Amino acid sequence: RKEVEQDPGPFNVPEGATVAFNCTYSNSASQSFFWYRQDCRKEPKLLMSVYSSGNEDGRFTAQLNRASQYISLLIRDSKLSDSATYLCVVPQDFGNEKLTFGTGTRLTIIP
Amino acid sequence: DADVTQTPRNRITKTGKRIMLECSQTKGHDRMYWYRQDPGLGLRLIYYSFDVKDINKGEISDGYSVSRQAQAKFSLSLESAIPNQTALYFCATSPLGETNTGELFFGEGSRLTVL
Numbered sequence: 600r601k602e603v604e605q606d607p608g609p610f611n612v613p614e615g616a617t618v619a620f621n622c623t624y625s626n627s628a629s630q631s632f633f634w635y636r637q638d639c640r641k642e643p644k645l646l647m648s649v650y651s652s653g654n655e656d657g658r659f660t661a662q663l664n665r666a667s668q669y670i671s672l673l674i675r676d677s678k679l680s681d682s683a684t685y686l687c688v689v690p691q692d693f694g695n696e697k698l699t700f701g702t703g704t705r706l707t708i709i710p
Numbered sequence: 711d712a713d714v715t716q717t718p719r720n721r722i723t724k725t726g727k728r729i730m731l732e733c734s735q736t737k738g739h740d741r742m743y744w745y746r747q748d749p750g751l752g753l754r755l756i757y758y759s760f761d762v763k764d765i766n767k768g769e770i771s772d773g774y775s776v777s778r779q780a781q782a783k784f785s786l787s788l789e790s791a792i793p794n795q796t797a798l799y800f801c802a803t804s805p806l807g808e809t810n811t812g813e814l815f816f817g818e819g820s821r822l823t824v825l
Contacts, residue, residue, distance in 0.1 A: 603752065633812040642800060642816035643753070686752070688812060695741065695804045695814055696768065700752035 601625065603689045605701040612677055613709050619673040620704045622687030632670045633688040634661055637703065643686055647672070674706075682708045713737045716801050716817035724825050729788040731820045733801030740806035742784040743814065744768075744776060746797040753800065759784055760806070791824040798822075 604623045612618045624632070631650050635643040647654055649670055653662040660673040674681055687701035714735045723729055733742065744756040755768030757776040765776060773795060775787045788795055798821050802814040 607750075631812060640819075642818050643814075644816070645813045648812055690812065695812065696743065696755060696758045696766070698755075698812060698814070700754075702750060702752050 602691065602699045603687055603701040605687050605704050607702060608705040610704065610706045611709055612706065614677060614679060616677055617673065617675045618677055618706065619671055620685065620706075621669050621671045622689075622701055622704075623667075623669045624687075624689045624699075625668070626689065626691055627665075627668060629689050629691070631690060632661075632663060633698075634670075634672050635686040635688055635700075637684045637686055639683075643700075646685070677708045679708050679710060682706060712818060714801055714803055714815055714817035716799075716820045718820060719818065720821045722823045722825065723791055725790075725792055727791050727824075729791050729822065731786045731799055731801075731822070733784045733786070733817055735782050735801075735803045735815075735817075737803050737805075737815060738781075739803035739815070740781065741804045742778065743802040743804075744774075744784070744786045745800045745802060746770070747800060747819075748797050756786065756799075788822075788824075791822075793824045796822060796824045 634646045636646045637643040647661045649661045649663050658675045662671045684703040684705045686703045691697045717732050743758040745753045747753050754770050759778045777785050798819050801817040
C-alpha cells in the first residue's frame, strides 16, 4: 500500500450536493491527519486537522477510521467556491518534516 | 502582502544553468521548508531548516542545495538545472514547538521550467 493514497477524481458535483472522498494510509502508527485545500495554481492551505475519530467545521466533516486506515472528507451543501484540489496529509513520525502528502482529489462544483 | 514570499514566481531556464529560488517570511517562524510539486505526485520535501545553523536533507535533495541566510530567508539553488527539475516549487514555514500540528504556511509557489 502507498503511504498515502487518494482517488484523483475529478469529482464533478452539482451545487448544493454532498460529496465525500477518502484517503488511505499505510502507517498504522500515525496519530494525526490533515486535509489541505489547494486552488488551481495556488499554494496549499490547511483546511482541517483530525486527531481522534473526527472533526467538524461548518459544512466540512473529516472522519478517521483507524481499523481500516482511512480518513474521509465530507462536504455538505457544496458551494461553487469549494472547487479545488483536496490534499490528504499524513505524518510518518513526529514533526512537520515527516509529512507525506497525497496527490490530491480534484473537486469541481457545477452550477 | 503575503506572509511567505517567493521569487521569482515564474522562471524559464536552460539545462546547465544555475538557478536560485528565494523565500522570505514575515511570520517569525523558525522552521522553513522547500517542497516541489509535480503532476500526479504529492508534494515532496527537498530540504528543511529548523534555524539559521540547521540544514537538513529531505526526501529528494539530490541536485539541490539551500542556504538559510537569516531566520526569515531560505533560498534553494539548482547548481546545474536539468529538465526533470521542471516543477512547481513551494517554500513553507512552521513555528518552533508545534512539533506535529501539520500546519505549514506556504508561499505562492515558483514555477520553474528547464528546457
